[in-house]
């Protein structure tokens with residue numbers, strides 16, 4: 001399935017990953033994309049990367065054309081506090097459009113009130129969408145149709161894993177997979193630092209660390225085994241890994257990750273206020 005005309009509000013990190021991923025995966029033609037961003041630097045980035053797309057500074061251009069007139073789907077990819085100002089712009093009429101928001105913490109009720117209808121989907125994606133390895137969850141408001149869900153599944157499914165959840169689970173999703181890539185980048189960087197400390201060249205250490213994280217993730221997904229069992233299989237009796245595991249447990253790495261997920265989820269709940 002190819003996506004219809006899409007207008008994206010905001011052209012930052014997450015739009016680049018999600019929309020860029022969809023174009024790369026072939027479900028969206030750049031010629032069907034209108035991208036709104038206030039700064040000329042951002043518009044220039046999109047125009048250079050995807051010459052067929054249309055970029056606009058705001059909801060209308062100098063010729064009086066609306067960014068929304070010909071689109072069927074609108075993706076809101078601005079920071080949470082920019083959602084309200086965007087939706088209260090008198091030039092923004094989203095009647096008859098499927099509206100998708102990726103703003104952390106912003107409830108469906110806020111968006112449906114702002115757009116004036118409830119054909120609205122709230123999504124929590126993540127940046128590995130850019131390379132087709134995203135993890136996203138979404139929740140729908142009342143007027144979303146089966147064919148709208150197909151469009152959302154096409155968008156998110158083309159760039160990775162997608163699952164429908166109830167809205168009250170989206171803060172937890174933010175804690176695990178929305179913010180999650182940042183925790184794992186930190187882990188990869190730290191593993192590489194450890195490799196350098198133990199005598200490896202930086203490039204070799206980084207490649208080994210990144211591939212190890214990818215391999216471990218693929219083992220969990222492809223074997224279906226419990227991660228605890230997969231961990232036990234690496235720990236030879238009296239060996240190297242169990243010596244390392246003891247250090248990780250003494251430093252409460254498990255508790256730190258649990259607290260990190262909860263801190264992100266709590267912040268997402270705060271953003272709703």
Ligand SMILES: NC(=O)C1=CN([C@@H]2O[C@H](COP(=O)(O)OP(=O)(O)OC[C@H]3O[C@@H](n4cnc5c(N)ncnc54)[C@H](OP(=O)(O)O)[C@@H]3O)[C@@H](O)[C@H]2O)C=CC1
Pocket residue numbers: 009010011012013014015036037038039040042043077078079080082085086102103104124125126127178179
């Ligand atoms: N980054 C991530 O990993 C994830 C982010 N999200 C969510 O995605 C959303 C965007 O985050 P992110 O991409 O990181 O943020 P960025 O700051 O990178 O991008 C925000 C974009 O919004 C644009 N913008 C600001 N004001 C307006 C406006 N009035 N009208 C149109 N566009 C505007 C900015 O334009 P300009 O560049 O011209 O200033 C910028 O391109 C957030 O709500 C966040 O919660 C969700 C999941 C993961």
Ligand SMILES: O=C(O)[C@@H]1CCC=N1
Pocket residue numbers: 104174178179
């Ligand atoms: O840090 C943030 O607020 C956004 C939402 C999830 C990931 N990045």
